[in-house]
Amino acid sequence: MSTRWYDRGADAFARVVDGLPRGYVCPLCLRLFTPDRINELTVDHVPAEQMGGNRLILTCRRCNSESGAFLQGEMRKQENPVAALRGELDQPHPVRMTLSTGATIHAELSGQPGSGYRLNVIEAADSEAAREAFKEDMGRMTADGSNDWSLNLDFYRDRHHPVAARVGWLREAFLVGFAVLGYRYILDAALSRVREQLAQPREELITSYQIVSPEKPPDQKAFLMITEPEWLRSVAVQFGRRIVFLPRIGDPGIYDRLSERRRISSGDRLDEVHAEGGTVDAWPREPLFLMDFQLPSPVFRVLTSTTPLTPGRDV
Numbered sequence: 015m016s017t018r019w020y021d022r023g024a025d026a027f028a029r030v031v032d033g034l035p036r037g038y039v040c041p042l043c044l045r046l047f048t049p050d051r052i053n054e055l056t057v058d059h060v061p062a063e064q065m066g067g068n069r070l071i072l073t074c075r076r077c078n079s080e081s082g083a084f085l086q087g088e089m090r091k092q093e094n095p096v097a098a099l100r101g102e103l104d105q106p107h108p109v110r111m112t113l114s115t116g117a118t119i120h121a122e123l124s125g126q127p128g129s130g131y132r133l134n135v136i137e138a139a140d141s142e143a144a145r146e147a148f149k150e151d152m153g154r155m156t157a158d159g160s161n162d163w164s165l166n167l168d169f170y171r172d173r174h175h176p177v178a179a180r181v182g183w184l185r186e187a188f189l190v191g192f193a194v195l196g197y198r199y200i201l202d203a204a205l206s207r208v209r210e211q212l213a214q215p216r217e218e219l220i221t222s223y224q225i226v227s228p229e230k231p232p233d234q235k236a237f238l239m240i241t242e243p244e245w246l247r248s249v250a251v252q253f254g255r256r257i258v259f260l261p262r263i264g265d266p267g268i269y270d271r272l273s274e275r276r277r278i279s280s281g282d283r284l285d286e287v288h289a290e291g292g293t294v295d296a297w298p299r300e301p302l303f304l305m306d307f308q309l310p311s312p313v314f315r316v317l318t319s320t321t322p323l324t325p326g327r328d329v
Contacts, residue, residue, distance in 0.1 A: 016057065016072070017052070019057075019071075019072050019300065019301055020038050020049075020052055020055065020072060022301055022303065023038040023039070023072060023301060023303070024036055024037055024038045025307075026196050026197055026301075026303035026306035026307065027039050027197050027306075028312075029306045029307065029309050029312060030196070030197040030198050030201065030306055030309065030312055030313050031197070031201075031312055031313075032312035034046060035048055036048070036049070037049065037051075038052075038055060038072060039197065040055070040072075040073050040074040040077055041071070041073065041188070041189065041192040041197075041200055042073055042074070042077040042081070042185075042188075042189075042212065043074060043076070043077050045074060047074065054074055054075055055072045055073070055074055055075065056072065056073060056074070056075050056078045056079070057069045057070075057071075057072060058070060058071050058072065058073045058078050058082065058189060060186050060189045060190055060193070061086070061089070061183075061186045061253055062086035062089065062090065064086075064090060065086070065089065065090060065093065066232075066233060066254075067186075068297075068299060070189065070190070070193050070298060070299070070300070070301070071189050071192060071193045071301055072301075073189070081185075081212075081215065082185070084178070084215075085178055085179075085181060085182030085185055085215055086182055087174075088174045088175050088178040088179040088182055089179050089182040089183060089186075091171075091172040091173070091174035091179070092172070092174050092176070092179035094107060094169060094172045095169045095172055096228075096255075097232070098123050098124075098125075098131070098169070099123070099125075099131060100125070100127055100232075101124070101125030101126040101127045101128070101129065101130075101131055102127060102232055103124075105124075106122035106123060106124035106134065107122065107123045107124070107169070108120065108121075108122055108123075108136070108170070108171055109121055109122070109123050109133070109167045109168060109169055109170070110167070110168040110170050111133065111148070111165060111166070111167060111168075112165070112166045112168065113148065113151050113152060113155070113163065113164070113165055113166075114155075114163045114164040114165075114166075115151045115155070115163075117144070117147045117148040117151045117152075118140075118144065118148065119135055119136075119139070119140045119144055119145055119148045120135070120136045120139035120140055121133045121134055121135050121136055122134050122136055123167070175216060177215070177216055177217065177218045178215045178216055180218075180223075180224065181211060181212065181215040182215070183224055183253065183256055183258050184208065184211060184212065184220075184223060184224070184258055185212055185215075186251070186253065186258070187251035187253075187258035187259075187260055188200070188205075188208055188212065188260065190237060190251045190298065191237075191249055191251065191260050192301075193298045193300075193301050193302060193303075194237055194298050194302050194304060195249075195302075195303070195304055195305045195306075196301075196302070196303030196304060196305045196306035196307075197303070197306055198263075198305040198306050198309060198313060199263060199305055201313075202261075202263045202264065203264075203266065204261035204262065204263060204264055204265055204266040205260070205261060206266070207219070207220060207261075207266065207269060208220075208260065208261070220269050221269075221273055222269060222272035222273045222275075222276055223258060223259050223260075223269055223272065224256055224257060224258045224259065225256070225257050226255055226256050226257075227255050227256075227257065228255055229255075230252075230254055230255045231254065232254040232255060233254060234252060234254055235252055235253060235254070235297045236250075236251075236252040236297070237249075237250075237251055237252075237297065237298065238250040238251075238252070239262070245271045245274075245275060246259075246268075246271070246272075247262055247265060247268065248260060248261065248262055248265075248268045249261070249262055259272065
């Protein structure tokens with residue numbers, strides 16, 4: 015655990031909130047960790063390390079190992095089918111192949127980016143009778159050149175909770191926003207809907223907050239402040255093919271505008287909209303807290319030691 019990151023976070027928090035003991039506040043649960051509890055904090059990879067993420071921010075052990083591990087696992091399972099078909103995984107991926115006749119066998123899918131993929135039957139996974147039935151049906155259907163058949167690939171090990179997987183990406187974007195902008199940003203009232211969604215990852219409280227652009231490189235990452243068009247004013251975080259939108263300070267309406275845009279323009283692909291704004295020169299590699307260290311005085315004040323810290327209002 016990085017003591018330097020702890021000290022920087024504690025200094026940043028003190029510039030935003032007055033009246034609390036010195037310490038680091040977990041950006042997800044808002045619990046304060048004084049120096050004697052520093053071992054309760056962990057380094058969080060954003061996105062998950064297995065998905066190409068880097069060490070970026072400190073979160074408490076509970077938020078990292080419980081909710082974080084669950085959401086990142088759902089994200090990984092959501093991404094696996096596309097990554098496997100594009101040859102982006104390091105290892106062959108298990109699938110279940112089912113012909114339109116109902117014949118089914120297990121196989122491993124592997125390939126290289128841009129060169130297609132191949133399927134290798136896992137002989138030990140099925141009986142000889144099942145393999146022979148599949149082979150006979152496949153041979154019969156392809157022998158006459160007919161197109162009246164289909165092959166279904168079931169990524170049976172990648173079944174996931176679709177809402178939780180999407181919320182996982184919202185969590186990762188929120189942490190990037192925190193790492194770049196700091197406590198002044200995440201404590202703003204405009205972020206309250208994001209916090210509510212993160213607290214209930216299995217319930218879809220926000221319907222429109224991300225887009226997927228299949229043509230984008232999977233390793234492309236960016237942090238953007240979108241200023242135009244007006245309806246898309248937001249903080250945007252790109253994780254490869256996925257772009258997640260967060261509110262700007264004082265502007266909680268981004269998700270309502272996105273929902274309305276989708277409603278009135280069903281044929282309008284958001285990933286084709288020309289957006290203007292600024293971007294951070296490089297993907298953050300450590301906590302920056304840019305807004306916090308620009309503040310001349312704290313924005314929030316805690317009046318009593320028993321008052322809970324509430325985002326977006328004076329306490």
